[in-house]
Amino acid sequence: MKKSMIITALALASGLTSGAATAARDYINIVGSSTVYPFSTVVAERFGRATQFKTPKVESTGSGGGLKLFCSGVGIQFPDIANASRRIKQSEVAMCNENGVTEIVEVLVGFDGIVIGNSTEAKQIQFTRKDLFLGLAKYVPNPDGSETTVENPYKNWSEVNPALPNRAIEVLGPPPTSGTRDAFVELVMEAGCDQIDWVADLSKKAKAAAKAGNSAKADELKNQHKTMCQTVREDGAFVETGENDNLIVQKLNASPDAFGVFGFSFLDQNIDVIQGSMIDGFAPTFESISDGSYPVSRPLYFYVKKAHVGVIPGIHEYIKEFTHERAFGEEGYLADKGMISLDRAARRQTSQDVSNLKLLQL
Amino acid sequence: MNKSSQNVTLEKVNQSLARRYRAEKRFRAYGIGAILFGITCLVVLFTDIIGKGHSAFFQTHVYLEVTMDSDTLYIDDPTDPQQIAGADYLAVVRASLSERFPDVSGRRDKRALYALISNGADFELRKKLEADPQLLGKTFGVWFLVDDDVDTYFKSRSDDGEGGFDGRLNEKQITWVESLINEGVMESRFNTTFFTSGDSREPEQAGIKGAIMGSLFTLLVTIALSFPIGVAAAVYLEEYAPRNRFTEFIEININNLAAVPSIIFGLLGLSIFIGFFEMHRSIPLVGGLVLTLMTLPTIIISSRAALKAVPPSIRDAAYGLGASKMQVVVHHVIPLAMPGMLTGAIIGLAQALGETAPLLMIGMVAFVVDIPGGITDPATALPVQIFLWSDSPERAFVERTSAAIMVLLVFLISMNTLAIWLRKRLERRW
Known part of the structure; x- marks a missing residue:
């Protein structure tokens, strides 16, 4: 009796953990620059509260570390968005391509x-x-x-x-x-x-x-x-x-x-x-x-893995929120947190690129 | 031995006596000095943390009358949950503020006025209306959270309105705040948000529940794995394993592992659990696995010590009554060693609770707002939350950092007290 209980418990536990490891992810995973982190987190929090999506998880790993994680591959265990306080390098794009991350959307959001x-x-x-x-x-x-x-x-x-x-x-x-x-x-x-x-x-x-x-x-x-x-x-x-x-x-x-x-x-x-x-x-x-x-x-960017848009719920909505006038505009809440906004024309361009998910060309 | 030589010895002893007493006193003084030094450090640390952090347990609120006007909210069908969720609650809060300060005009000034209230106010109203749709169209009073700058100002001013720390508030904003204070609608209340919310970038809305739950799930995984494995390893090594070079080698390695810097375990976890098993980053399951690796040596060592302390007479008596080896171990030795093993496990867990470095490697140092509901939801842990807040530019996070440290200390103290209590309560003397 006791033995069978222990065996069931063990089986259950191992089943749970193996299930958990491969389960689908329903929140956005963001990594990258510690400079963009304070802005990215504010957007994430508002996005989580104002929509039915889960609040994205933001990790501050530094621009280089974030892009490295971002470029490791396509799949739910890899990040969806990488923040960077500089433009992505040619070498990083090459690394991305090597790992199957071929479609990247670049978004310029402001200055620091x-x-x-x-x-x-x-x-x-x-x-x-x-x-x-x-x-x-x-x-x-x-x-x-x-x-x-x-x-x-x-x-x-x-x-x-x-x-x-x-x-x-x-x-x-x-x-x-x-x-x-x-x-x-x-x-x-x-x-x-x-x-x-x-x-x-x-x-x-x-x-x-x-x-x-x-x-x-x-x-x-x-x-x-x-x-x-x-x-x-x-x-x-x-x-x-x-x-x-x-x-x-x-x-x-x-x-x-x-x-x-x-x-x-x-x-x-x-x-x-x-x-x-x-x-x-x-x-x-x-x-x-x-x-x-x-x-x-310096410019502040984030990079989006297009292959994940539509797979992980809410990515497109999140980047639209980030590039909404109420967020990154001159009077937006990101300006209250100290981000320097782009000028009007550049903002319009960014919003447009975001809604079309325009791909990065280097 | 004649009388005179005896006298000489006595004299010598008497002469040296004063010196020996002095040496004795000095020796004791060194010990007392060391303890005093330790206590002073502790007192300085605690006064600093409590002095900075106690104010975080209170949060300034302001009382405003709001009218849930369906036109302002853009709700024409109150039965539609979508409309209730998407309504413009900010407009209601703003209308109420404008009513209170009718002379404020101009875009800039209005923005400054609206900035006095926490930007979570609209979510507060939404929650209220979702809970009770009858409120639509009614006017009622609500205690709103104020913005963190106002909170800092209110906390630092003296009762007659002097010496307020104005921070980022401008003169007009201070006049408005003062007028609200004179009216008596601004007061400090217990900060329940701090214990019921997850992390936030707005200090007044930030709480540690998310971090506490994250720590809890991580520790659950840790205890569920490390205690049985640790005890099994200790029982085998202590009761069954033959003494040879191989077991000696294992013993040296266990002692070594106990001293390995924790960040190494983080790297190991990163490459095995996240790299090889492809688990997600930032989840308590991975955190718990990493901390299991870290606490195992501590638990094995203390469990072995506890097993060793069980007197051989107990074993001999059991054998004498015809018990098998397994019966001796399971029925007699393990129950008697249990208090010691539990103490070791609790101390190992307390260590794991305060650990940040390995969690850094597996992505638990992250901004997580939603309170984790299980071991596979993204989470942070208490010490990580302290680290993240200490790095935030907003001033109001300074007191919250100290408050979070106080909470962590409470947890650590209670765990260690439990360990001592268990030892005292269950310990048997022979």
Whole structure:
């Protein structure tokens, strides 16, 4: 009697688990960028409450990690949508294709500004991207003017640019795994780096060498440019902290000389205690990021697996909600959460592409 | 031994006595110091968490009169559930606010006014109407949740209206809030939402029920698998296995596994359960399987210790009465070792409850709103919810993070108390 009960229980348990593993999925599975995550989750929540569909599940895995999962294949165990704070790369599309994910819909939803800011107890600072590069790069051009590099000798901001305050360089920024860091390096460091003529010439020379067929020389020049422009100093002036961490606010308040690097939505939520520094003459505001005058902003995308539309319920409805005027419009609820909206024409284009499920062409 | 040499020894002893007493006192002082240090850390931690988190158990509500006008709602057939579900409840809330503040005009100001109420207000009304369709056309009062910015302001101001933390509220909004407060229609109430809802991106609507249920299902899977397997392994190793190199090798490996960082188990789970068995990401079933792997060594080790503690005389007596080996083990040794094994299992589970790293790998660090109803629904767990909230930009999540930590601590303390109680209650002394 007892034995047969145990056997039945075991059989039931194994039957349940094997059934569960292959059961159909009735909720949308979203992965990807931690920058898009706060916006994606807001849409998911509203969508779940306002429709009869289940609330989508959103995982924050980073843009690269998300696209990797997204491109692993077609089938219910793979994600339906990948968020990204950059455009999908050619190599990622190739990986997708290899695994049978051939039809991808690309949706551009808005922009995110990257802000360098300090406590409101200190003065608002005007940086140029060149200042930031010289203050934060590991290798900088030799101050004597020759075309060589030295390890960053600057201790105070005033040594970088006499117009800046005479305060020690201390910047709290995201770790290398973060998309915010990638964007900061690309949009601030590299741009500032290329304002130094002989450094910018390096990449020109590399291109010329590649054209002339000297690929070894081209690679060498390219690498030289890359090490110079993309390496952040490691001597303690740049402190790695978590992204969008509430601790950053406390740290900035405790030391008014320090600066932090974070996304615009974070500044927007804490506007009473931290202020954004001006970069190249523009303060980070909705307007300046939206019209492109504030130089440090990046596009926010998500990618949809077309093969899953119609199989997993609600995908098309979800992306329509995301690209509805009440969500990603200038006065939409995503703007309240700090997303910078596209201009009217681009929004109309996006909505149209979404309703036709226009496929990505690279 | 003569008298004088005895005196010399006594004198020496007496001389050194003071020094020995001092050393003794110092030695005790070190111990007390260590305990005081530990208590201080604990007190600092608890005051910080409770100081930050206690306010999250209260939530500001505002009382508004709403009129369920069928024209405003666009409902012409109240029997149609589709119309009830799709009606414009926001318009009702907005109309009520506009009525309360008739001078507010202009798009910008109106938006600012509407922003004072939580954007979940319309869902609240929908629920009310769905529950009781008779309400259509009637006017009644509702206590609405206020927006998180208003909540933070209300909590931080003193009773005479000073020192409010205005955050993102503008001057006009503060005037409106103050006038509502003076009227007495704004008050702090117990935050039931926090215990009855799943996660939300709006702090005032966020709750931990989803995370608690996720943790519960995960732990159910863990206990259902790890306890029987752990006990069976321990009984075999302790009672049956011969002492040879092979069993020694197994023993070393079990002890080793107990010390392996938990993230490794997460990676293992990712490649086996999700990669090979193609289970879904983020479900408690996979979480439970991973945590089973993690807690097994703890349970095996403590179960073996409990079995070892059963005196041989019990076994000998049972054998003496003609019991078979299985009868000895099942009827005598296991019941006597049970309290110890249960204690080990509970401590292993408490460890599993506080674990985040392996869950990260299998996708349980996710935004899940719907409260999971079984082991195959997507879910998060309590520590994961704490991690996610601590990373949210909204200020009101700071207090909710601390409140969630308090809830987790309550669970951990009660589990450990249960373990101690079981041990005290069921333990037998020989």
